[in-house]
Amino acid sequence: MVIFMDEIKGKIRSFESMGLVDGPGIRFVVFMQGCELRCLYCHNPDTWNKDFFSEEISPKNLIKKINRFKPYFGTEGGVTFSGGEPLLQPKFLIECLRLCKKNNIHTAIDTAGVGFGNYDEILSLTDLVILDIKAVKEDEYKFITGQSMKRFNIFLDACQRLGTKLWLRQVIVPGINDDKQHMIALRDYIKTIKNVEKVELLPYKTIGVTKYKALKLPYRLEGVSDMDEKKCKELEKFLLDGLGFNN
Numbered sequence: 592m593v594i595f596m597d598e599i600k601g602k603i604r605s606f607e608s609m610g611l612v613d614g615p616g617i618r619f620v621v622f623m624q625g626c627e628l629r630c631l632y633c634h635n636p637d638t639w640n641k642d643f644f645s646e647e648i649s650p651k652n653l654i655k656k657i658n659r660f661k662p663y664f665g666t667e668g669g670v671t672f673s674g675g676e677p678l679l680q681p682k683f684l685i686e687c688l689r690l691c692k693k694n695n696i697h698t699a700i701d702t703a704g705v706g707f708g709n710y711d712e713i714l715s716l717t718d719l720v721i722l723d724i725k726a727v728k729e730d731e732y733k734f735i736t737g738q739s740m741k742r743f744n745i746f747l748d749a750c751q752r753l754g755t756k757l758w759l760r761q762v763i764v765p766g767i768n769d770d771k772q773h774m775i776a777l778r779d780y781i782k783t784i785k786n787v788e789k790v791e792l793l794p795y796k797t798i799g800v801t802k803y804k805a806l807k808l809p810y811r812l813e814g815v816s817d818m819d820e821k822k823c824k825e826l827e828k829f830l831l832d833g834l835g836f837n838n
Contacts, residue, residue: 679707
């Protein structure tokens, strides 16, 4: 059976029309619903369940919404598909990316790299991947996310094979990865990755605690305070100096 574009609907949690930290320039950000990881520090548990969404929208109607904001982001900014995990809605994502390219809009995907495989078509329509590096060792990755690194590795391999531009990010959590030993391991890992344009460390925040309470979910980092932003910046500088980067 042929699926027409208008029959494809994306499950969307929310939109942001003036995103400033989701890629280059001003971004229209599409937060897609559904995620199979259960990260210790996730501050959006309301995006986990693929059926707990705010809106269904077709690619055609989404591009109409995006184009209304094009005067704001122009050629310097663009659209970022985030989540949740955008790779879990591949048909919808591909159609949206294709329409963005037809409208000369810069495209980015903010992802943990855990989708269903066969990423060639998605990446061929993507100008930038903002990739969340949860951890660089299998045991630490499983501790943080509850899953193996296997699916992440498949996505990263596809990015490498297709020469995709990458921004890399890692959340820094007190008592888990907030030391120079972890930064050295992260540095050595990043050195094996091609086409990295930017590396950022993000300080852990407790802003999502109230959502866990509202959803009656256990919060596994109970008692862990916000990451000290000054220390996070110092670790980032140590990392970037080791990489020879100047973000």
